[in-house]
Amino acid sequence: MENRKKVAFYTLGCKLNFSETSTIARNFNDEGFDRVDFEEIADIYVINTCSVTENADKQFKQVVKKAMKLNDKAFVAAVGCYAQLKPEELAAVDGVDLVLGATEKFKITDYINDLSKNDMGEVHSCEISEADFYVGSYSIGDRTRAFLKVQDGCDYKCTYCTIPLARGISRSDALENVLQNAKEISAQNIKEIVLTGVNIGDYGKGEFGNKKHEHTFLDLVQALDKVDGIERLRISSIEPNLLKNETIEFVSKSRTFVPHFHIPLQSGSNDILKLMKRRYLREIYTERVNKIREVMPHACIGVDVIVGFPGETDEHFLETYHFLNEMDISYLHVFTYSERDNTEAANMPGIVPANVRAKRSKMLRGLSVKKRRAFYEGQLGSSRTVLFESENKEGYIHGFTENYVKVKTPWNPELVNTLHEINLTKIDEDGSVRLEFLNKLAEA
Incomplete structure (x- = not known):
């Protein structure tokens, strides 16, 4: 019987990319390939790219290099957002054989008949x-x-x-x-x-x-x-x-x-929201948070925010900082603005210097730590249900409550993928809630 070819996957970016990588992997499985970890030797390496992260091209090159180190004869394919936006750029990276845009990525197995290496990556991309x-x-x-x-x-x-x-x-x-x-x-x-x-x-x-x-x-x-x-x-x-x-x-x-919502804000300044062409003003945001708090006081509310957008003055930034500081939210995801080709913002005046962007980002990350701590402290004394995950991290198993409080307890493989009713009593030095004796817990 002919040896089955091995395929490995690497995903950059968001949860959506992870779901799509899984689907592409199942297609390979249906075509008779065996999936292996990216750290293993494979015949094909598929990299699902992202255009949102800063240094997207740098990250991609590092992943290709890693694949080539494992097997320099392997066939390397790039799919996803960055492959759609900059196909020629990815095709020129040493080791890349195939680049597929937005419409082709789910048909990747149709393109992999010949696994011999190409001098230059072959591009199949569409008009978006x-x-x-x-x-x-x-x-x-x-x-x-x-x-x-x-x-x-x-x-x-x-x-x-x-x-x-x-x-x-x-x-x-x-x-x-x-x-x-x-x-x-x-x-x-x-x-x-x-x-x-x-x-x-x-x-x-x-x-x-x-x-x-x-x-x-x-x-x-x-x-x-x-x-x-x-x-x-x-x-x-x-x-x-x-x-x-x-x-x-x-x-x-x-x-x-x-009871967990993640709601992008991007800026707490209406002036900046208008420049961003967002479809709401900060007053709507306040209404949403107040509504959640009214019907689910214990809910976790996460916020996306961008710092250093063109035209963001110190006053605009402080408006955002104070807006978030006063609001009853639980944590922040802070993004430092970076210029992107073919976007309106890339040509806007009022460029914010990189060191100012970094300083603002640091301030909001500090605020996020404070907010998360306050949210966790507000949950102490309450009873919640935790779902334990499968990883052993330094002798501990971690999990999340329904309202996204991170919990840890000494590693016990029997707890993996089980739900337990717990009382939140103590915050550990690392910021998570620590449980000592899980044998006393009843399965929820």
């Missing part, structure tokens, strides 16, 4: 306007949680963002497909599903990108809540203008949706 069909995906590499893609692309025109150029127009999976994928995930004893997409609050725009909403995001949430076998559902990032009060109220009474 051709990315008007939807491919569903989900990741199940982790025993504890899965990322379920429900939507792709974005119709927004934020001035700093390349995602519409990399992923095309907003389009969604059919509701029955999402529910089918959720059932397949729950059948594998995975306890938590994280809903993911580029702009998931826009869910329901027809599967082929037509502007009519077949269903709303609320319809999706209500339907998923009824799927048997799922213990937890978590909404990933959702735009404040698309997070409706009805959804917040439904989550507060839901069987499976957890």
